[in-house]
Amino acid sequence: MNVVLAKTETAHAQSDMLAVARDRLPGAGKVADTRRQAFEAYARLGLPYRRIEDWKYTDLRVLMREVLPLAAAPDAAAMKRAATALKLHAIAGVRPLVLVDGVFAPTLSETAGLEKGLGIRTLREALEAGDAALLAQLFSPDSSDAMVALNSAMMTDGVVIEIADGAVLEQPLHIVHIASGMIPAAMFTRSLIRVGKHTTATLVESYIGAEGTKAYQVHDSLVVAIGDGARLDHVRLIEDSREAFNISSAVVTLGANAHFNTFGMNTGSLVSRYQAVIAVAGEGSRVETNGVNLLNGRQHADTTLFLDHAVPNCSSREIFRAVVDDRGHSVFQGRIIVRPKAQKTDARMMTRALLLSDEAEADNKPELEIFADDVTCGHGATAGALDDSLLFYLRARGLSEKEAQALLIQAFVGEAIEQIANDALRELAVLAAQRWLAARG
Amino acid sequence: MSLLEVKNLQVRVEEREILHGLSLTVNPGEVHAIMGPNGSGKSTLSHVIAGKPGYDVTGGEILFKGEDLLEMSPDQRSAKGVFLAFQYPVEIPGVATMTFLRTALNAQRKARGESEFSTPDFLKKVRSVAASLNIPQDMLRRGVNVGFSGGEKKRNEILQMALFEPSLCILDEMDSGLDIDALRVAADGVNALRSPERAMVVITHYQRLLNYIVPDFVHVMSKGRVVKSGGKELALELEASGYAQFEDAA
Numbered sequence: 193m194n195v196v197l198a199k200t201e202t203a204h205a206q207s208d209m210l211a212v213a214r215d216r217l218p219g220a221g222k223v224a225d226t227r228r229q230a231f232e233a234y235a236r237l238g239l240p241y242r243r244i245e246d247w248k249y250t251d252l253r254v255l256m257r258e259v260l261p262l263a264a265a266p267d268a269a270a271m272k273r274a275a276t277a278l279k280l281h282a283i284a285g286v287r288p289l290v291l292v293d294g295v296f297a298p299t300l301s302e303t304a305g306l307e308k309g310l311g312i313r314t315l316r317e318a319l320e321a322g323d324a325a326l327l328a329q330l331f332s333p334d335s336s337d338a339m340v341a342l343n344s345a346m347m348t349d350g351v352v353i354e355i356a357d358g359a360v361l362e363q364p365l366h367i368v369h370i371a372s373g374m375i376p377a378a379m380f381t382r383s384l385i386r387v388g389k390h391t392t393a394t395l396v397e398s399y400i401g402a403e404g405t406k407a408y409q410v411h412d413s414l415v416v417a418i419g420d421g422a423r424l425d426h427v428r429l430i431e432d433s434r435e436a437f438n439i440s441s442a443v444v445t446l447g448a449n450a451h452f453n454t455f456g457m458n459t460g461s462l463v464s465r466y467q468a469v470i471a472v473a474g475e476g477s478r479v480e481t482n483g484v485n486l487l488n489g490r491q492h493a494d495t496t497l498f499l500d501h502a503v504p505n506c507s508s509r510e511i512f513r514a515v516v517d518d519r520g521h522s523v524f525q526g527r528i529i530v531r532p533k534a535q536k537t538d539a540r541m542m543t544r545a546l547l548l549s550d551e552a553e554a555d556n557k558p559e560l561e562i563f564a565d566d567v568t569c570g571h572g573a574t575a576g577a578l579d580d581s582l583l584f585y586l587r588a589r590g591l592s593e594k595e596a597q598a599l600l601i602q603a604f605v606g607e608a609i610e611q612i613a614n615d616a617l618r619e620l621a622v623l624a625a626q627r628w629l630a631a632r633g
Numbered sequence: 634m635s636l637l638e639v640k641n642l643q644v645r646v647e648e649r650e651i652l653h654g655l656s657l658t659v660n661p662g663e664v665h666a667i668m669g670p671n672g673s674g675k676s677t678l679s680h681v682i683a684g685k686p687g688y689d690v691t692g693g694e695i696l697f698k699g700e701d702l703l704e705m706s707p708d709q710r711s712a713k714g715v716f717l718a719f720q721y722p723v724e725i726p727g728v729a730t731m732t733f734l735r736t737a738l739n740a741q742r743k744a745r746g747e748s749e750f751s752t753p754d755f756l757k758k759v760r761s762v763a764a765s766l767n768i769p770q771d772m773l774r775r776g777v778n779v780g781f782s783g784g785e786k787k788r789n790e791i792l793q794m795a796l797f798e799p800s801l802c803i804l805d806e807m808d809s810g811l812d813i814d815a816l817r818v819a820a821d822g823v824n825a826l827r828s829p830e831r832a833m834v835v836i837t838h839y840q841r842l843l844n845y846i847v848p849d850f851v852h853v854m855s856k857g858r859v860v861k862s863g864g865k866e867l868a869l870e871l872e873a874s875g876y877a878q879f880e881d882a883a
Binding site for chain 2: 584585586587591593595606607
């Protein structure tokens with residue numbers, strides 16, 4: 193077989209990236225081999241560009257151009273900047289698990305007094321321990337996607353959370369990604385959460401930059417396994433620096449009668465992409481995946497979801513809202529596949545975009561592939577401006593133009609935010625939206 | 634000083650002149666009815682006073698408490714005391730009525746340099762006004778006008794009128810879409826707000842509403858002008874003879 197190496201200039205420039213970083217990357221033997229294979233896959237593919245269907249609207253060769261070198265491990269000054277940033281984004285009543293410049297920071301994290309059945313270790317520890325089953329799970333994301341492959345090759349650290357069957361967790365877990373470096377660099381992280389049978393857990397992920405950080409790159413991935421009868425509530429908040437790049441992937445597997453409620457909100461970063469593959473692999477399971485993009489300036493945010501219904505009697509709901517101002521660009525791609533055995537699937541997807549300027553852009557791409565005959569599936573997509581008659585009504589009642597717009601925008605995104613089950617986390621998303629609206633002036 | 638002075642107002646919508654030199658003076662405490670056939674410009678007048686975009690004022694002026702109203706944004710007019718009860722109140726999904734009422738009231742107070750209402754005072758006030766208008770509490774928790782009946786929407790307008798305490802209320806076709814019971818409740822709400830400091834302009838196609846809200850003055854509009862003014866008996870005269878006699882007069 194002839195393999196044509198479609199190496200781009202970018203790929204050439206980074207061909208020794210893995211070799212250069214080798215001393216920093218945990219795991220020997222099989223792990224190192226797997227990294228090498230993943231890197232070769234990435235080098236073959238190069239950065240995704242518009243000719244790759246999944247990346248049609250997010251051409252990283254144009255938007256990102258290159259992958260930056262691996263960020264240095266944080267020194268004392270970096271940790272201090274990260275601690276300051278963390279204070280601004282701290283959430284009361286959660287267990288913080290902090291990654292600074294892609295490296296787990298024990299001093300900023302809370303790993304003492306773990307509830308019974310809760311195990312937390314770093315990705316570094318997990319890769320070095322070399323447990324075969326865990327390694328298989330950690331390397332389960334599919335390297336046919338270039339960015340997943342790059343992440344598999346370069347992942348430096350992360351948080352591995354294992355929750356035993358029937359465990360009762362008192363606190364939500366909060367993975368915080370902080371970029372602290374003054375020199376633009378890339379962080380590669382991978383985390384895993386295994387939710388045991390009949391267990392309920394809440395995971396929050398925040399992405400933030402310390403003051404003064406600029407065009408850094410976050411390359412993250414998350415592996416989620418939800419056991420039979422278990423429930424995971426998941427909230428992602430991207431509040432990275434306005435010049436940063438955030439390329440994240442998630443692979444989620446649900447057991448039987450499991451429940452996954454996930455919500456993502458993007459108000460930060462210059463370019464972001466979140467791609468999630470959700471495999472509904474156990475009967476009687478439910479997925480709610482919702483999200484909000486609030487974009488302005490030249491921000492570009494892409495949410496690409498793939499819901500795979502493989503078994504009968506499951507349901508999924510996707511509610512996505514984008515508010516785009518200035519020259520912002522929001523992308524939503526939602527693919528649902530209902531496999532032949534997945535009878536009685538009830539899958540719905542609704543995506544709406546609100547365009548606040550003539551140059552704002554929103555691309556909605558729903559894709560349904562249905563191979564079972566007894567299913568309820570539906571999707572809808574709309575894009576439009578704020579309704580003038582509503583604006584006038586509010587202004588006639590005393591609201592200024594900005595106040596009237598803010599109220600209508602909050603209502604517009606509210607429908608997605610409302611789906612967050614946890615009151616405190618819902619409030620967090622409401623506040624993030626309000627901050628974005630306040631910054632509009 | 635008059636509360637509202639409309640002088641020789643000329644208004645165009647997309648090159649078509651709708652009002653051709655309309656004049657109207659309203660003093661505090663007065664209730665004026667403006668009647669006229671469809672297309673005579675009644676709603677245009679109400680929209681221009683409230684500041685709705687899309688109307689081009691090509692001549693004349695509107696003074697409110699002696700100030701040039703046309704220079705003000707819709708929200709500034711509202712803070713100054715102009716209130717338009719909409720013929721078709723819009724539905725605003727996702728904005729709870731209570732949130733909307735508080736945001737609007739506080740925006741108006743802030744614009745006037747007054748302090749914001751405290752939550753308990755606000756709630757107390759809303760609840761008592763709502764009760765007098767037969768507005769159930771659960772309606773206040775729902776999205777603004779979402780799923781409201783025609784009568785409920787109009788009562789919600791009157792609720793706002795009572796809360797905001799404007800000095801000029803313009804009621805645009807308040808009777809449209811209301812049955813007789815709903816009309817009576819709405820009219821009672823309006824009558825309760827009549828006061829020596831407050832004026833009302835009641836725009837209606839039919840005389841029926843004026844049995845419930847009895848005006849001091851009645852003006853007949855036709856083809857963009859006031860063609861006849863008189864006392865409340867003019868409305869009865871119109872009911873008997875119709876608008877046809879005024880079509881030529883204009």
